[in-house]
Amino acid sequence: MSIQTTNKANEGFWDKLASSPSTDEYMKGLFRENPVFVQVLGMCSTLAVSNTALNGLAMGLATTFVLLMSNILIASLRNVIPKQVRIASYLLIIATFVTMTDYAIQAISVELSKALGAFIALIVVNCQILGRAEAFASKNTVWRSILDALGMGTGFIIALLCLGTVRELLGNGSIFGIPVFPDSFQEWVIMILPPGGFFMLAIWLMVFNAMKQRKAV
Amino acid sequence: MSEAQKNTTEATNSRKMLVTMVGIGTICALLIVLSFQTTLPRIEKLKAEALEKAIFKVIPGMVSKKTFQLEGDKLKEVTGKVKDAKLVYAGFDKDGKLVGLAIEASGMGFADAIKVIYGYDPHKEKIVGFYVLESKETPGLGDKIEKDASFLANFDSLDVALSEDKNSVKNPVTTVKHGKKKNGYEVDGITGATISSRAVGNLLKNSTGETLPQLYKNKDFFEAKSQQ
Numbered sequence: 230m231s232i233q234t235t236n237k238a239n240e241g242f243w244d245k246l247a248s249s250p251s252t253d254e255y256m257k258g259l260f261r262e263n264p265v266f267v268q269v270l271g272m273c274s275t276l277a278v279s280n281t282a283l284n285g286l287a288m289g290l291a292t293t294f295v296l297l298m299s300n301i302l303i304a305s306l307r308n309v310i311p312k313q314v315r316i317a318s319y320l321l322i323i324a325t326f327v328t329m330t331d332y333a334i335q336a337i338s339v340e341l342s343k344a345l346g347a348f349i350a351l352i353v354v355n356c357q358i359l360g361r362a363e364a365f366a367s368k369n370t371v372w373r374s375i376l377d378a379l380g381m382g383t384g385f386i387i388a389l390l391c392l393g394t395v396r397e398l399l400g401n402g403s404i405f406g407i408p409v410f411p412d413s414f415q416e417w418v419i420m421i422l423p424p425g426g427f428f429m430l431a432i433w434l435m436v437f438n439a440m441k442q443r444k445a446v
Numbered sequence: 447m448s449e450a451q452k453n454t455t456e457a458t459n460s461r462k463m464l465v466t467m468v469g470i471g472t473i474c475a476l477l478i479v480l481s482f483q484t485t486l487p488r489i490e491k492l493k494a495e496a497l498e499k500a501i502f503k504v505i506p507g508m509v510s511k512k513t514f515q516l517e518g519d520k521l522k523e524v525t526g527k528v529k530d531a532k533l534v535y536a537g538f539d540k541d542g543k544l545v546g547l548a549i550e551a552s553g554m555g556f557a558d559a560i561k562v563i564y565g566y567d568p569h570k571e572k573i574v575g576f577y578v579l580e581s582k583e584t585p586g587l588g589d590k591i592e593k594d595a596s597f598l599a600n601f602d603s604l605d606v607a608l609s610e611d612k613n614s615v616k617n618p619v620t621t622v623k624h625g626k627k628k629n630g631y632e633v634d635g636i637t638g639a640t641i642s643s644r645a646v647g648n649l650l651k652n653s654t655g656e657t658l659p660q661l662y663k664n665k666d667f668f669e670a671k672s673q674q
Contacts, residue, residue, distance in 0.1 A: 306470070314463045318470050325474035329481040336485035339496045343580070418638060421587070 254373055258380025264357045265388035265430075266437040271357035275389065276426035278348050282405050285393030286386065287345050288352075291330050293382025296358050297375065298326045303366040304374035310367075319362040320353070327352045357385065392429050396420045497563070497579070501535045504565030504575030505546035508537025516657070521664045534661065536668065537565075544668050546574060549657055553649025556641040558582040560591070560649065564601065566658065568668070571608065573619075573650070576601030581642075588642035597636050597643060605630030606654045612662050615654050621647030 246252055264270050271292075278288040299322050303310075310318045331349045335342045352358065361381055366374040394404055400420030402410040419425045501511060514521045516532040524533070535548040547568060552561040560583065565575030578592040591597060609616040617631035621644045627634040633650075635643040661668075 310466055310470075311463045314467055317467065321467075321470055321474050325477050328478050332481045332485040332489070336488040336492070339492050 251373075251376055254376040255380040255383075258377065258382070258384040259387065260384070262381075263384040263388060263437070264360075264381050265385060265392075266434060268357070268360070269434075270360050271355040271385070272430075274348065274351045274355050275392065276423060276430065277351065279389050279392035279396060279426060279429070280421040281397040281401065282390060282393040284345070284348070285389030287341070288348055289382070289386030289389045291334070291345070291349060292352055292355060292358070292385055293379070294330055295323060295326045295352050296361060296382050296385075297378040299323045299358060299362060300366040300374040300378040301371055303362045304369060304371045307367045307369075315367065316359075316363070319359055319367075323358050323362070324353050357381065388433075391433055392426070396425055396429050400425060500563050500577045500579060501537065501548045503577050504548050504563055505535075505537035505567075506565070506574060507539055507545050509540050510538045510542075512536045512538070516660060519660050519663050521667050532657075534657075544568070547661065547668075548575075549653060550579070551649050551653030552580075553645055553652065555581060555583050555645040556588045557584060560642070560645055562646065562649065564650065564653075566606070566654075566661075568661065568665070570603075571606060573601050573604035573606055573654070583639070583642045588639050590636050590639045591642045591646050594636055594639075597634065600627075600633045603630070604633065604650075606650075606658060608658060608662060613659050615651075615658060618655060619647050619651040 258264065260267075262268060265272075265275050274288060274292070279285045299319070302322050303319060306318075327349060330352070331342075334345060334349065361377060365377045369377070398404055398409065399417045400422075402408055402414045402416050417425070420429070498511075502508060512535070513524050514534045514536060515524045516534055521534070524531075533550065536544060537546045537548065539545045545567070547566045548563055549566060550561065550563050552559050554560070559580070560578065561580040562576060562578050564573050564577075566572075567574045576598060581589065581592065583589045583591060604619065605617065606619065607616050608614070617629065619631055619633060621633040621635045622628075624635050624637045626632075633643065633647045635647075
């Protein structure tokens with residue numbers, strides 16, 4: 230969201246930063262074009278992995294890494310890849326980085342890969358990544374694609390955390406694995422089940438749309 | 447830039463498509479092989495460490511370990527890692543006495559294969575420890591087989607005594623509904639993780655049924671090892 234300043238002479242560093250197109254490229258992914266709440270993309274991993282806050286965060290970070298790397302490679306090869314085989318090429322590139330992420334996580338810690346194991350492979354079919362490759366990286370410079378990937382990635386993390394914390398809180402009585410409710414709290418098991426994901430997503434979409442409408446008025 | 451893109455598009459022919467796909471494929475293959483090779487030693491080290499830790503976890507009171515390979519009914523001592531072999535880990539206390547055996551077992555769970563390791567006390571003929579090595583069960587539900595305290599308490603002392611003829615387990619391990627456990631050989635299941643907890647019961651039933659009689663035939667072998 231760029232801030233319009235009328236008096237250019239008085240622009241400080243932060244104002245300059247806020248009104249630069251690069252900042253806007255990054256910021257658009259956070260709220261205005263949030264991949265989950267506005268574009269409603271990548272629902273498969275969003276619903277599957279947002280059952281706890283930690284799962285959401287880890288999935289968000291892994292996705293951001295894959296998004297960033299594939300955006301860089303696709304943007305630098307954008308004039309080389311023929312139009313007819315672009316989707317196949319993008320998938321190949323994305324799958325490669327997902328595999329590398331999987332190996333890296335296994336090498337970092339057994340515990341982490343135990344917690345995330347089943348979800349990493351899901352990143353390949355996250356249409357948000359393919360969407361950014363097709364809609365942005367294939368048409369823009371490497372630098373802008375990096376900013377775009379970072380912004381979209383952060384937006385994805387924010388969305389997964391929004392869903393994950395509430396679902397974990399209600400479904401498991403804890404946040405990031407730390408119990409917050411007394412033992413007598415009856416957990417809403419449905420919240421960590423798939424239907425809970427849909428309910429929570431609907432509620433967050435409602436909140437986002439209400440905010441958007443209020444801004445528009 | 448769009449002009450340039452248009453020109454490239456027009457000039458595209460099958461040969462160019464082929465070259466691009468093969469080129470990208472090669473780059474990707476190189477990247478995967480590179481990351482596989484660089485992470486492999488560390489992954490194997492971590493896995494071996496995790497297994498070592500798990501062995502000590504499932505056999506209470508052990509201080510040293512020996513690895514044996516089970517071939518048919520015969521046991522032989524091995525050192526280091528042996529591929530595609532059925533391994534049994536024996537734990538000894540500080541006097542060199544055998545305190546338990548750790549056995550790996552796996553079976554189909556809800557999402558994917560579940561791989562566990564359990565400790566067996568041949569003197570008491572009981573399972574005395576249990577640890578999930580690998581599972582992809584649903585987080586928050588099926589993965590309770592790894593974390594749920596009351597479920598894990600089943601395996602502190604689970605009856606797997608052999609039958610009279612020593613060829614099978616007298617009462618095969620079975621999973622019952624949560625709170626319905628009556629006998630020493632029953633596993634108290636988890637509400638919300640029915641399939642996963644049953645899968646654990648089943649894989650223990652299969653593994654104990656197959657391995658324990660084989661181990662019994664090598665009773666003297668372990669006695670001899672204990673005195674060393």
